[in-house]
Amino acid sequence: MALTVDHHSDGTGAPLEMGQTAYDAGVARLLASYRAIPTGATVRLAKKTSNLFRARPKNTAPGLDVSGLGKVVSVDAAARTADVGGVCTYEDLVDATLPYGLAPLVVPQLKTITLGGAVTGLGIESTSFRSGLPHESLLEVDILTGSGEIVTARPDGDYADLFDGFPNSYGTLGYSTRLRIELEPVLPYVALRHVRFHDLKTLETTMDTIVAERSYDGIAVDYLDGVVFTSDEAYLTLGVQTAEEGPVSDYTGSEIFYRSIQHDGDTPKTDRLTIRDYLWRWDTDWFWCSRAFGAQNPTIRRFWPKKYRRSSFYWKLIGLDQKYDIGDRLEKRKGNPPRERVVQDVEVPIEKTADFALWFLKEIPIEPLWLCPLRLRESGGYSAHDPSADVGPRAWPLYPLEPHRTYVNIGFWSSVPKVDGEREGAANRLIEEKVSEQGGHKSLYSDAFYDKEEFDVLYGGEVYSALKKKYDPNSRLLDLYSKAVQRK
Secondary structure, three states: OOEOOOOOEOOOOOEOEOHHHHHHHHHHHHHHHHHHOOOOOOOOEOOOOOOOOOOOOOOOOOOEOOOOOOOEEEEEOOOOEEEEEOOOEHHHHHHHHHHHOEEEOOOOOOOOOEHHHHHHHOOOOOOHHHHOOHHHHEEEEEEEEOOOOEEEEOOOOOOHHHHHHOOOOOOOOEEEEEEEEEEEEOOOEEEEEEEEEOOHHHHHHHHHHHHHHOEEOOEEOOEEEEEEEEOOEEEEEEEEEEOOOOOOOOOOOOOOHHHHHOOOOOOOEEEEEEHHHHHOOOOOOOOOHHHHHOOOOHHHHHHOOHHHOOHHHHHHHHHHHHHHOHHHHHHHHOOOOOEEEEEEEEEEEHHHHHHHHHHHHHHOOOOOEEEEEEOOOOOOOOEOOEOOOOOOOOOOOOOOOOOOOOEEEEEEEEEEEOOOOOOOOHHHHHHHHHHHHOOOEEOOOOOOOOOHHHHHHHOOHHHHHHHHHHHOOOOOOOOHHHHHOOOO
8 A cells, every 4th residue: 555645745835745646637638638739740748847968859749748747646665666757856756755764776866857757768876886777676667659558568568578678768669657666765864985096997996896895995885976087086985874863964055065075195085964965966066067157156156046056957057058059159259169068978888987087088178077887787677576586687678788797877068169170079979989999888868979870789779660660650759869869
């Protein structure tokens, strides 16, 4: 039986769990909006916010009404599961589960990422070295397919092929309306150790050992990520859950989390955060990207309203820049060339981490870099009839990572000057070539330049084509290559 807690809310007095009746009403509005879209028009979401950085084609047709699918449906504390609307943000999801002492197994770093978005578009965080990616804790999902039918996909059964192919499909096979996910127990605080490294190869081997042993220097590691500032200044941040009371840091004010990591000497720097503040430690400054808006300047920060110190507001500023070409106009007034956006997350095998980072620091003038190790979840191949059964990692054909192998997500988010005469996306293309050379992948939320043949090899082309024909036979949704790569 699903439990509900009426007294906690999002600050507006509205319960965070909307219940089955409200969810059913939301689905009815969604289906009505699907039927209202003219035949032949591309189906899309009528969603104002997005965490995508690639250009999206203009579409004047009405979109799908997902306004009733933005909350948690219910939390079952005994079973450690949650039923969640497809466009519920992780911020609302976490606020609904923490009162039970529970959290999603993987919580992507930005508050307005939706659960549906993290499953169909992938997500990652500092638990990914032990819990994989968000879709690996998915038990079942209701999907509105391109043909206008809502089906329930599970790891086995009639729609198991759609369940496996849904991750990394970016809404081109359908949109999730409800997702049931596993939750894990969490303690109130996270104790951190920031360990400094003077060379990246030592960091790489240490990270590999921590992933294997789940500990460092005799202390358990529940959370693991890192930051590379230069080739001789890099850090791993190791977190362990704790119930011990004590002072905690607050990085939603004048202090900046990524700057707190830095220190001299070889003794790890320690810190403590509440579990909620730990989950959102990167959001206040969008990792380090708020510096582009001056928000890390102490004078400006003092007058920057706290409610606007969050990734969703910075994204609005980026949207204005893209719409009006503000950045390039300012660069032109300074006599500088326009800039190429280089906003990417890539995965390389862990043994290639140092090589890739050193190459990147030499070739691409962007720093810092974020590091986040991941492995396919060892118990990810569960059966829907027995979710506790461990049958090994499950294959996900549209983002095929090798089982029992550790990768490292390397994130970099900035821009570089364009060089006259170079091909469009020169820096991004160079990065794609290097990632492929090292046996890696890159996420598709941002600009991509692959040709169709290589794209199909990397992102499950044959499997995807079969799923597309089966679940979107009339091509009401864009196909993945058109959505992720082709320019309109």
